[in-house]
Amino acid sequence: MAIELRAVRYRYAGASKDALQSIDLRLEPGRVLGVVGANESGKTTLCLVAGGFAPGVVGGRLEESARIDGVETTSIPTHALALRCGLLFQNAATQLSNTTATVFEEVGFGPCNLGLVVPDVIERVWWALKAVGVEDLAPRDPARLSGGQGQLVALASVLALRPRYLILDEPTSELDPAGTALVADALARVASETGAGIMLVEHKAEVLARIADEVIVLGEGSVALAGPAAAVLADPMLAELGIEPPERIGLERDVRAAGLDWPAVLAEAPA
Amino acid sequence: MSGHDRRLDHSAPAASAGATADSGSSGSAGAGNGSTWSGSAQAGRSAAPSSADPAAPSGAPSAAPSIELEGVSFSYPDGTPALENIELRIDPGELVAIVGQNGSGKSTLARHLNGLLRPTAGRILLGGRDVRGLHVARLAERVGLAFQNPDRQLFAGRVSAEVAFGPRNLGLRGAELDERVRAALDAVGLSAEAASNPYDLGYSRRKLLSLASVLAMRTPILVLDEPTTGQDARGAARVRAVVAVAAGEGRTVIAISHDMRFVAECFRRVVVMRAGRVVLDGTPDVVFGEATWPELRAAYLEPPFAALAGARLGLGATPSAASFVAALGQRARNA
Amino acid sequence: MSSASVATGSGLPEYVTRRPGGFYRSTNPSTKLAIAALEVVAAFAVPGLPGPLLVLGAVLVSGLAARRLRGLAVLALAASPIVGSILLVNLFLLPGASDPIARLGPLAPTWSGLWFGLQTVARLLVFSTAIALVYLTTAVDDLLADLARRGLGRRAIFVVGAAVQMVPRTIGRAAEIVDAQRARGLDTEGRFWQRARGVVPLAAPVVFGALTEVEERTMALEARAFSAPGRQTLLRIPADTAFDRVLRWAAVFALIAVVGLRVAGRLG
Numbered sequence: 110m111a112i113e114l115r116a117v118r119y120r121y122a123g124a125s126k127d128a129l130q131s132i133d134l135r136l137e138p139g140r141v142l143g144v145v146g147a148n149e150s151g152k153t154t155l156c157l158v159a160g161g162f163a164p165g166v167v168g169g170r171l172e173e174s175a176r177i178d179g180v181e182t183t184s185i186p187t188h189a190l191a192l193r194c195g196l197l198f199q200n201a202a203t204q205l206s207n208t209t210a211t212v213f214e215e216v217g218f219g220p221c222n223l224g225l226v227v228p229d230v231i232e233r234v235w236w237a238l239k240a241v242g243v244e245d246l247a248p249r250d251p252a253r254l255s256g257g258q259g260q261l262v263a264l265a266s267v268l269a270l271r272p273r274y275l276i277l278d279e280p281t282s283e284l285d286p287a288g289t290a291l292v293a294d295a296l297a298r299v300a301s302e303t304g305a306g307i308m309l310v311e312h313k314a315e316v317l318a319r320i321a322d323e324v325i326v327l328g329e330g331s332v333a334l335a336g337p338a339a340a341v342l343a344d345p346m347l348a349e350l351g352i353e354p355p356e357r358i359g360l361e362r363d364v365r366a367a368g369l370d371w372p373a374v375l376a377e378a379p380a
Numbered sequence: 381m382s383g384h385d386r387r388l389d390h391s392a393p394a395a396s397a398g399a400t401a402d403s404g405s406s407g408s409a410g411a412g413n414g415s416t417w418s419g420s421a422q423a424g425r426s427a428a429p430s431s432a433d434p435a436a437p438s439g440a441p442s443a444a445p446s447i448e449l450e451g452v453s454f455s456y457p458d459g460t461p462a463l464e465n466i467e468l469r470i471d472p473g474e475l476v477a478i479v480g481q482n483g484s485g486k487s488t489l490a491r492h493l494n495g496l497l498r499p500t501a502g503r504i505l506l507g508g509r510d511v512r513g514l515h516v517a518r519l520a521e522r523v524g525l526a527f528q529n530p531d532r533q534l535f536a537g538r539v540s541a542e543v544a545f546g547p548r549n550l551g552l553r554g555a556e557l558d559e560r561v562r563a564a565l566d567a568v569g570l571s572a573e574a575a576s577n578p579y580d581l582g583y584s585r586r587k588l589l590s591l592a593s594v595l596a597m598r599t600p601i602l603v604l605d606e607p608t609t610g611q612d613a614r615g616a617a618r619v620r621a622v623v624a625v626a627a628g629e630g631r632t633v634i635a636i637s638h639d640m641r642f643v644a645e646c647f648r649r650v651v652v653m654r655a656g657r658v659v660l661d662g663t664p665d666v667v668f669g670e671a672t673w674p675e676l677r678a679a680y681l682e683p684p685f686a687a688l689a690g691a692r693l694g695l696g697a698t699p700s701a702a703s704f705v706a707a708l709g710q711r712a713r714n715a
Numbered sequence: 716m717s718s719a720s721v722a723t724g725s726g727l728p729e730y731v732t733r734r735p736g737g738f739y740r741s742t743n744p745s746t747k748l749a750i751a752a753l754e755v756v757a758a759f760a761v762p763g764l765p766g767p768l769l770v771l772g773a774v775l776v777s778g779l780a781a782r783r784l785r786g787l788a789v790l791a792l793a794a795s796p797i798v799g800s801i802l803l804v805n806l807f808l809l810p811g812a813s814d815p816i817a818r819l820g821p822l823a824p825t826w827s828g829l830w831f832g833l834q835t836v837a838r839l840l841v842f843s844t845a846i847a848l849v850y851l852t853t854a855v856d857d858l859l860a861d862l863a864r865r866g867l868g869r870r871a872i873f874v875v876g877a878a879v880q881m882v883p884r885t886i887g888r889a890a891e892i893v894d895a896q897r898a899r900g901l902d903t904e905g906r907f908w909q910r911a912r913g914v915v916p917l918a919a920p921v922v923f924g925a926l927t928e929v930e931e932r933t934m935a936l937e938a939r940a941f942s943a944p945g946r947q948t949l950l951r952i953p954a955d956t957a958f959d960r961v962l963r964w965a966a967v968f969a970l971i972a973v974v975g976l977r978v979a980g981r982l983g
Contacts, residue, residue, distance in 0.1 A: 491894065494898055496894045496897060496898065515902065515904045516897040516898065516903070516904070517897065517900050517901065517902040517903070517904065520897070520898055520899060520900040521900070524898070524899075525898040527891075527894075527895045527898070529891070531920065531923065531924055531927070532888065532891045532892045532895045532920055532924070533892070533895040533896065533899070533920060534920060534923070535915060535916045535917075535918075535919035535920050535923070545899055545900075545901075545916065546899040546900055548900075549899060549900030549901055549902070550900050579923070579927075593899060594898070594899065597899065597900065
């Protein structure tokens with residue numbers, strides 16, 4: 110019961126080289142897997158491949174095995190993909206359907222597409238809104254939400270399909286610190302309360318330090334590092350791969366580079 | 381400052397040691413010093429430089445005008461208030477970061493600096509003169525504003541054409557224009573992509589391209605809207621290098637940001653905004669010092685980790701990594 | 716997986732089930748569309764001038780009753796350049812006209828020209844005001860919901876909804892693009908020929924932005940099972956009273972009748 114990629118290679122249609130080269134990855138329900146990498150290292154492609162959208166929706170060529178719960182993604186019809194794996198992207202505004210007048214209906218967009226009966230739709234909508242913590246946004250106009258709120262609503266509307274896995278491609282990149290914290294906390298809550306497996310691509314190593322269990326590092330289309338979050342984020346190779354480590358790690362590195370000791374009292378996050 | 385220098389991309393133009401932001405130093409640096417941008421900004425224009433007249437084009441960075449906001453208020457046409465009675469003075473050569481959460485008015489304030497928005501009350505002075513009657517196109521000679529989203533600007537088929545757009549609008553042609561383009565691309569590390577299509581570059585580099593297109597205008601005042609947001613480590617390092625070089629040339633650099641570490645590392649003055657008002661204004665030492673943390677948090681901001689760590693160890697104000705390392709080293713030596 | 720069902724209203728929050736009130740506004744959207752179609756067809760099918768003028772009058776009266784006359788007046792005002800030019804062209808240049816009103820040097824305005832011009836203008840105004848009235852009295856969501864109820868596919872619905880919503884978004888984005896280019900010295904306040912040079916720097920990013928957004932939007936839709944088979948469940952159902960239905964069918968029959976009479980040459 111996992112999303113599993115084994116030695117996956119992927120190339121976009123018409124591209125001259127592979128976007129992903131030999132990726133091994135495993136995402137289990139209830140776990141948060143962080144993905145970091147420099148820009149253009151293949152993070153977005155990885156999200157699409159893991160979620161089955163590549164090659165399903167965007168075309169291209171996939172080699173070797175990408176499976177969701179044991180089934181090859183290429184053999185899952187597109188609309189069924191959404192039931193297994195919810196995908197979220199950077200820009201909150203483009204993820205809204207623009208056909209609904211209230212957040213309630215927006216979150217219900219997915220279940221309505223599936224043709225569920227109204228009572229089921231209602232139940233799912235409230236469940237999703239609660240899981241993300243945005244019930245009070247239900248009557249609002251989706252077009253008038255702030256960036257952070259928009260992302261939360263998009264998260265709820267994907268959750269309403271009750272997917273077992275969630276894949277998020279830099280959901281906080283356009284948010285300020287407050288919005289980022291909102292989304293990070295909501296994700297942690299979703300993972301623990303709904304048991305969904307979450308794959309989170311992030312620039313902000315801080316976010317991953319906070320909520321990720323494991324982290325993999327992408328460099329030029331392949332996995333450069335993988336392991337428990339704390340260990341990977343502290344690895345010196347991050348800098349060479351063009352990734353900013355969490356502030357605490359970066360500071361520790363600077364201190365040691367100056368020949369000083371890192372004070373023990375800072376080993377845990379200060380108050 | 382070994383810890384700090386390591387962050388700079390080593391292929392960036394050499395920045396003078398005095399230009400790197402250090403919380404201890406203050407005041408503006410001198411005129412340009414051996415960077416790839418040396419020389420006056422707008423040789424294409426013939427008007428004599430005059431620091432008192434903001435409309436007269438002047439290239440020499442030391443003639444950067446001051447900016448003053450006097451009682452500036454702004455409400456959007458639909459009535460939403462965005463700025464309330466802002467009093468702010470930015471002197472030539474200052475490195476100022478304007479911080480706040482989304483909606484605090486910082487971007488709105490940035491757009492007032494080059495005339496894209498006009499205050500509904502109060503006035504804005506550039507070099508002592510009211511900018512009320514001046515078109516944005518004229519103000520663009522003095523105040524360059526780099527936007528947060530590069531995709532709202534890029535339109536040319538080639539990177540070099542994109543960078544040439546700004547200086548061309550300012551009247552430059554020929555060899556002078558080519559030199560500007562070359563220097564700007566060099567400063568952001570995109571020289572190899574001069575003939576590429578902007579949309580073939582990834583987001584990070586498109587953002588650097590958009591920055592280059594403003595740098596090429598060689599304005600004495602540079603305003604950067606969220607320059608590190610969405611950037612990876614290399615891109616962010618480039619931005620820091622660009623800020624350092626501009627500072628070394630005596631330009632006024634104003635950044636809108638919610639990246640507190642970038643702010644602490646590169647700027648000498650921090651203006652905190654909340655709900656359209658300025659709530660804090662001082663050096664990073666002061667603004668990120670323990671005494672003002674409650675106020676910062678009330679503005680939905682968190683001090684940089686170095687400040688938190690420094691406070692935890694009782695080292696005093698250490699907003700940047702460099703200052704933290706220095707203070708720690710000082711303590712070790714005294715022990 | 717259950718079959719699509721009509722919202723019973725129970726359990727759904729009030730802000731989803733609430734219906735608009737007021738004359739004409741509370742009329743079912745499809746009925747309004749049918750009436751507008753009848754008005755347009757009638758204006759074009761009935762020859763002569765009194766016919767279209769009467770229809771125009773009917774539209775304006777409905778607009779008055781629905782309290783949207785001001786919106787229609789604004790539209791008419793916006794159309795005045797076109798109206799003016801149509802009148803002038805027909806007045807002076809109608810081919811084959813031989814009944815001059817007066818002689819102004821080389822120009823000879825004709826009665827037939829005036830008549831024909833007024834007729835064309837009236838038809839044009841009926842067309843635009845009838846459609847505008849529907850637009851002004853109907854929320855897009857309600858219209859789409861009604862069409863969905865009648866079986867219009869979800870793709871068509873999405874296209875219409877997204878296109879309508881795209882207008883304010885594109886305007887907003889365009890405004891930001893204009894700002895960004897102005898910040899690089901593009902002159903938008905100066906002389907005309909200078910401003911004309913700004914077309915590409917202003918238009919290109921809008922187009923690129925719209926295009927690059929398409930892929931992301933597509934994926935966001937797929938991520939919400941947009942291509943699932945079967946009928947969509949509808950949460951928002953506009954009212955469709957007996958009166959609405961009668962009115963709608965009457966309009967459709969009248970429309971067919973008018974077309975038939977016109978084709979048969981009976982409208983004189």
